[in-house]
Structures are given as structure tokens and as C-alpha cells.
Amino acid sequence: MFTEELASEADSRASLSSDFIGYHHNYPGNVVVRVCQRFYGFLQGPKVPIAPGNRPYFAEAQKGLANLLAHRSGTFRRLFWVGFYALWSITLLSLIYRSSFAATSLRPAGEDKDARPPQFLRCTTTLWARKNGCGLDGTDCEPFSDTSFEFRCPAGCNGEFLLNPYTIGNKQVVGKPLVIGGPVVNLPPTSATGVVLDEHIYRADSMICASALHAGIISNTLGGCGTLVTLGTQGSFTNSTQNGIVSEPFDSSFPKSFAFAKQEGAGATRAGCVDLRWIITTIHIFFTVVFTLFQESAAVFYWVLFVAAFWQVALVSSPPPLASYDLLSQGAGAFLPALFVAYATWRSAARHTLAAPTWPFDRLCWLGGLWIGILMDYITANVPVSRLIASDIRRDGGLFWVLGIASGILVIVLCQMYKLRRLKLLPFYLACYLTTGLVFGLLAALPHLTFRLHHYIFAMLFLPGTCMQTRWDMLYQGILLGLFCDGIGRWGFDAIIETSEHLRSDAxxxxxxxxxxxxxxxxxxxxxxxxxxxxxxxxxxxxxxxxxxxxxxxxxxxxxxxxxxxxxxxxxxxxxxxxxxxxxxxxxxxxxxxxxxxxxxxxxxxxxxxxxxxx
Known part of the structure; x- marks a missing residue:
């Protein structure tokens, strides 16, 4: 009986304990803890990591392609690659030298005097400064007439447009090349200096290269050379649409104008006046495709293509607007820091993405993404948003493009998070990105400074998240690395926080x-x-x-x-x-x-x- 009483008392205590535990278990604070634990458990993913599948396409063909060199002797392979690298380097360097560094000369037809080297101009170069930059009565921009000089313009000047509104009389233009003027009916056939003139007159604050493109003097694809002649005061300026450039009219007088010397055809000698960037880019793509199909080492593949991509941007596809040899100086200054970022990318992402076994056709996804990133300036040339600032977003269609691009990035990020979760890596990456976001928030809160997420920083931020061995990761990683090279090769390591005066520019x-x-x-x-x-x-x-x-x-x-x-x-x-x-x-x-x-x-x-x- 005593035993039964003890058992009854134990049951009673167990019941009370169970009630207490149940109450304690349902306490609101513990509910939050349980929800957080379950959410963290969800983020951790499955108990056993699940690697994403990557079944090769055309496996037999890829094996045969990979074995073309693999079954050769080591001596043959070494000789093959030495010859390939030599042919690649000599071809590109000779074309780059001819396009950007060789002495350019210009001799108009019918003239016996020595050829004259033209001035290298930026796409945005003008003869007249903004607002009152030319001083009282424009005296700082004299002489107004009867002068001439030879010039050379790069390719692609129809894509260089006004970032801030520019005032012409009582109207403003923005988001297009600045060209004021056009065809003239009664233009004298020759200038005071005896130069035969083309039938177009432009206001002096027009972009010279865009005006030359409008007049048909140069090519947008190949650039070109020409002779500019200043003409002095004009009573008005007409407008027209020619060669992809829409010019602006001005119905009053302006003290300085210019025209171009008429092209004289075969009699004019224009040595070295062609911008070969697209020819060089096409040849470079060919060499990189051959290299991708036959290179077995992931490390060699990555580092050779990174170096090629950086100098492709710095010297060929999107060079900064500098004189020829200044390009080498600025490129060399940015190259060593860029190598450090490339090493960090290799350790955190690329060595995993490109690790064996990878197939030649799969690596073409990486290479294709790299070229998309390198040429992003040209691919997005018609997008009205060039900077993530309010004035660009408010421009016609700007908000639509920003929302569309942001939505696409969000979908890609969610897909990457899903794959990282299946590999049990998501908590680590979330912690890193949340910490980075906190640092960015603190930088954005600094007074008198503006936070700028340059696209090279955007690339550095998301490159570690492309560490998986899938075709999509190869594509994303290539695009981001190309974006990084595009930003650094052209503008260098711009600051992540900048003063409002620096951002304002001419606004x-x-x-x-x-x-x-x-x-x-x-x-x-x-x-x-x-x-x-x-x-x-x-x-x-x-x-x-x-x-x-x-x-x-x-x-x-x-x-x-x-x-x-x-x-x-x-x-x-x-x-x-x-x-x-x-x-x-x-x-x-x-x-x-x-x-x-x-x-x-x-x-x-x-x-x-x-x-x-x-x-």
C-alpha cells in the first residue's frame, strides 16, 4: 500500500511538472526562440549537402576535344602553348600599337607639305566652356575665326552623351551628344585660310567628334581624322538628323562657330587614323575561345583570361579618355591592386567553380559572361540610366529600367541562396553579407558624403556567391569579373564615398x-x-x-x-x-x-x- 501511495504521489508530481513544463514551453519568449531555431535550421539546409548537378552536353564531342592535346606528349603541349601565347600576344600588341600608339599623320590632298600629326580628342571635347567658363565676351576662348587644326576622334562617340541638362537659349537638352548646328545652304566654298569647307556649321560649344560624326567626316565604328576650321560669328544654326546624331537648332547669334574641311577622297593621306578597337576585340575573342577549348588547368585558364580582360578594357574596348601613353600609366597603376582582388576571387569562388571536372563547352559559359561584362558599356548604351542617382532615374524610362534590372538581380540572388542552402553554406554567406550591409549603412550615414556603389564594387560584392560548379555560376562569375575589369580598367578604384561636389560635376x-x-x-x-x-x-x-x-x-x-x-x-x-x-x-x-x-x-x-x- 505504501508503494501504491508513492506511485500515486509520483504520478501527481509528474502531472504537475508536465503542466508547468507545458506552460513554460508556451511562454511567448520561448515561442520566439523556437521560431528562430526552426528558421536557422531551415537556413542550414539538409543534413547532407546536395551538390548541384551539371550534366555535360555533347559529352562525347567534349571528351574528344579535350583529348586532342591531352594525349600528346608533354613536349608537344609545351611547344603548342608557347607558340599560341606568342601568336596571341604579337597579334594583339601590334594592332594595339597601330591603333593607339603609332604616329598618326594627316596630309590633305593636293598639298606637298609634310604630314601633320592631329590632336587626339575625347568624344566630349569642345571649343567653348560651359556657362561663363570662356570669360567676359568669350575672350578666354579666342581666337574666334580663321584658325584650323587637325584632330583625331575615337570610335563610339555617338554613345557619349550629356549626363546633366545643358542650356541652349531657352531650352535644355540631356541624354544625347551635344551638337548644335547642321547643314548650311550658302556656306562659302573655302575659308579665309583657303581650306575647302564641308557644308555644315556648328556652334563652338558642340562636341567636336559628335559633330564630325554628324557631318559624315568620321565613322562611329572606326573613328577617324579631320580638319576643323573656326568661322567666327553666325546669325543662327539649323538642325538635322544625320548618321545617327540628332543636332539642335539655335535661332540667334553666337560669336564662335566651326566647320570641317571637305574630305578629298583618295588624294588625302590619313595614316593611322583608324580606331581598330572592334577589329582587335573580334580577334581577341577568337583567341580566347581557342584558349578556353584547349586549356586544361583551371588556374592557368583563370589568370590568363583575367589579365587579358583587364588590358582589353584599359587599352582597347573602353579606354579612359587619355593620351596614348597615359593609358599605360593609368592601367599599370590599377593593375596591381586588381590582381589582389583577382586572387581573393580565385580563393573564394573561381577555384571552386572551375575545378575539375569542367568541360570545354561549360567553360565557354564563363568566357561568354566575361565578354558580356567587358562590353557592358556598349550592351547598355541605350539604357537611360548611367548612374544610380535621382536625376538619371527620373529620366524617360529610367525607373522602368531600374526596376527591371533590380527584379532580375533579385531573382538571381534568390536562386543562388537556394543552391547555397542545399550545400549548407547559406548561414555563413548570409552572415558575411549582413555584416557588409551594416558597414555600407554606416558609410551611407556619414555626413557631407554620398555612398556610391560603383559597378566594380558591385562585382566584388557578389563574386563570392558564385562559388558553385554550375553553368549559371560560370556565367554569373564571368559577367561579374568582366564588370570589375570594365570599372577598374577605365575609371580605376573610385571611392565608395564621395563628396556631393564631386558627384555634382556640371549640374x-x-x-x-x-x-x-x-x-x-x-x-x-x-x-x-x-x-x-x-x-x-x-x-x-x-x-x-x-x-x-x-x-x-x-x-x-x-x-x-x-x-x-x-x-x-x-x-x-x-x-x-x-x-x-x-x-x-x-x-x-x-x-x-x-x-x-x-x-x-x-x-x-x-x-x-x-x-x-x-x-
């Missing part, structure tokens, strides 16, 4: 702007009044900050800089029909702040006030 400062006092009433040009443009007087409010004056642009040329609050228009010799465009800004010395939008004036005294906003 508006969002500064205060002055106010015109003239109203919108038509006045007699000879009448004396304090409010109109009559008697040729332009007036504005005297509210400049201390130590500041005013800068006045008329037809995009600075005509006044000082502390006075009016300007006489009589010196402009205004014609009856042509409009004149006035913009006003506060200025500290020669440095002008933001200008107003353009007021429109006519010689009869008509004055239209500017729209709200800054330029």
Missing part, C-alpha cells in the same frame, strides 16, 4: 538666383522707362549677398560681370527678328553660381520673363 548647385526687374510688357525701344527692355536696358534686383556681384549671359555668352544692377543692350546690335536669351546669376569673382532660366528679348522691346528654375 546645378541649387543656389540662390537673382530676379529680373523687367516685365512682360511690350515697350517702344526708344522710350525711357525703368521697367522694360526699352532703350536697350536690362535691369535686375539689387539683392546680391555680401562680396557677391552678378554674371549675365546673353545667348549663352557672358556679357557682364560686376556689381551693377543694369546692363545696356545697345552694344549687341540687336536685329529686329532674332530673339536674344538672357540668364543671370550671382557671382563671386569669376565663379558664377546657378543661372536663372532664360528670359527672351527682342529688339522691339518685348521681354518674356524666365520660367522658374535654375540652369
Amino acid at each position: 546645378v548647385l541649387q543656389s540662390l538666383i537673382p530676379t529680373f526687374l523687367n516685365n512682360s510688357t511690350t515697350h517702344d525701344v526708344l522710350a525711357e522707362t525703368t521697367r522694360g527692355v526699352s532703350a536697350g536696358v536690362l535691369r535686375w534686383k539689387a539683392d546680391a549677398p555680401a562680396n557677391y556681384g552678378y554674371s549675365l549671359l546673353i545667348n549663352d555668352v557672358e556679357r557682364f560681370r560686376g556689381t551693377a544692377t543694369q546692363f545696356s543692350l545697345q552694344a549687341l546690335n540687336m536685329t529686329d527678328s532674332a530673339p536674344y536669351y538672357a540668364r543671370l546669376a550671382y557671382a563671386y569673382g569669376s565663379a558664377a553660381l546657378d543661372y536663372t532660366k532664360a528670359a527672351v528679348m527682342f529688339a522691339n522691346g518685348t521681354f518674356t520673363r524666365p520660367d522658374p528654375g535654375r540652369t
